[in-house]
């Protein structure tokens with residue numbers, strides 16, 4: 001478990017001020033290189049997706065089918081994480097480039113980006129790991145902390161989690177509809193209807209694009225439509241599994257903390273920073289890993305600075321770690337396999353009511 | 357060599373209609389389509405206006421005329437209008453407004469006066485080269501040439517640019533009533549388009565051009581005598597706010613018509629004491645008087661607007677909107693933003709002076 005020193009009010013303020021200073025320093029340094037970087041990322045996404053789709057047209061021939069599927073999956077992963085997620089956080093708003101504006105970017109995934117901007121940018125990032133407020137804690141189907149009230153269906157949660165991982169893009173998309181509250185009658189059907197329309201439109205577009213247009217295109221070109229369809233399904237699946245793993249490693253590892261809603265009362269900027277630090281966990285690894293996770297491997301830095309371009313997190317992490325150490329705060333980090341193992345343990349352990 | 361010549365984008369435009377429909381309905385991303393078009397022709401785009409630099413020449417010591425050939429999305433402009441010109445510097449897209457001084461053969465000409473501290477104008481003057489591409493906004497501006505009767509054009513500094521555009525256009529169309537152009541400049545070398553104006557004068561006997569140099573002991577100022585014989589003409593004036601105001605006082609009530617346009621470099625004072633400021637909410641067409649200490653979100657709400665927002669503390673970016681004019685201060689860091697078109701988070705931005713935001 002975590003070992004954090006209790007901080008006095010003054011210490012918390014000083015802690016916040018140090019983190020603020022780091023933020024200002026980094027923001028002041030943004031420029032050409034960051035702009036070039038994100039455009040390159042976008043070029044890589046295009047190259048992966050387009051070449052993947054092209055290769056899939058070659059049919060079932062294993063080398064091209066496998067490579068095509070992998071490239072398409074890779075393109076989607078990078079688009080969702082390093083490009084879409086980060087752009088939608090407004091990390092590149094300082095560029096004033098309408099193509100990279102956080103509030104209009106639409107990503108290549110089932111969930112409408114408007115939904116995401118609300119559930120993720122607002123709810124999750126403001127109320128990180130606050131029980132009852134941050135719906136990202138288990139996304140309503142998983143019990144990960146003893147503080148969550150047990151319900152009978154948690155008994156089967158390893159199964160739910162598996163399903164969720166396979167269908168992760170829909171799990172994320174559906175979150176904003178608050179279906180649980182609709183069923184309980186706390187939100188009227190009228191209220192969800194416009195959201196539902198938006199949801200259907202986006203999911204419909206994604207399905208038509210991946211599962212209809214490209215297979216039909218293959219058919220029209222005299223290629224194997226089934227190979228294209230399967231390639232698209234598998235690519236989406238790969239993306240789902242990968243993003244699920246990365247995201248569950250972000251907040252549900254062994255040393256991640258949850259908070260009671262009362263922590264929000266009179267929360268200062270310093271407190272908020274502290275909560276972000278305690279609630280998030282990092283992954284150690286190569287630069288490739290950081291890139292493939294959209295730098296969410298630096299989850300702590302991402303939560304402290306959600307609107308700072310993610311390519312800066314690696315450099316910021318060194319300072320954050322040093323600051324955390326000085327204030328006696330655990331800096332939760334580990335290898336991906338190690339961190340993920342503790343997540344799986346949580347899923348397994350807290351399926352039972354008496355587990356503490 | 358581009359694969360497709362820029363001129364060809366114009367006849368090709370209708371053929372891209374299906375693509376425009378698909379992007380408008382979110383089936384395709386405009387950015388992806390534009391990337392492909394750009395590959396074929398650097399100034400091509402689905403809906404955005406890009407233009408290629410065709411020529412550049414100095415028309416005064418501190419003024420550069422740039423001839424641009426816009427792509428197929430240029431809607432055409434009236435003489436006397438202005439365009440927003442966008443460039444990217446250090447990763448940031450910056451924009452400034454410039455007036456059209458001429459239009460011919462599918463090209464437009466703008467004139468840029470180098471501002472000593474200007475990030476955009478200095479770059480344009482020094483680095484923009486022939487063949488480069490820049491982005492333009494749609495043309496705007498209300499100045500119109502009068503139907504008939506004598507016309508007095510009074511310009512100060514770079515205020516000459518829209519008036520020159522109007523003048524060239526009117527004379528070209530055969531306007532025959534007397535026209536007088538008065539151009540006030542600080543120094544002799546700042547007289548712009550001298551050659552062109554002299555040629556016009558030689559060619560059109562109804563045109564008289566005069567320059568007034570304001571610097572130094574013998575400096576001339578705008579005064580009633582200069583205007584005496586022309587008080588009853590149609591008056592068009594463009595220049596800094598002070599100049600335009602002065603002119604308005606001199607001719608008001610007598611001129612057959614009066615059209616003025618003024619530009620004033622942005623002015624604001626940092627933080628300091630509480631001051632009233634004027635807030636313009638562009639999208640909702642509302643105005644309010646606010647102050648420079650409170651966030652724009654709170655002030656917009658106080659004015660009866662309901663801007664979208666989430667955390668109210670600068671985290672979630674839901675309140676992001678465009679700053680159209682003026683300057684704001686980030687309440688957390690004190691950082692100042694004043695780029696037109698910049699994205700700001702209104703929950704943590706307070707105005708530093710009069711502002712216009714896209715709310």
Ligand code: FES
Pocket residue numbers: 665666667668669670671672673674675676701702703704
């Ligand atoms: S309301 Fe969340 S950033 Fe402004």
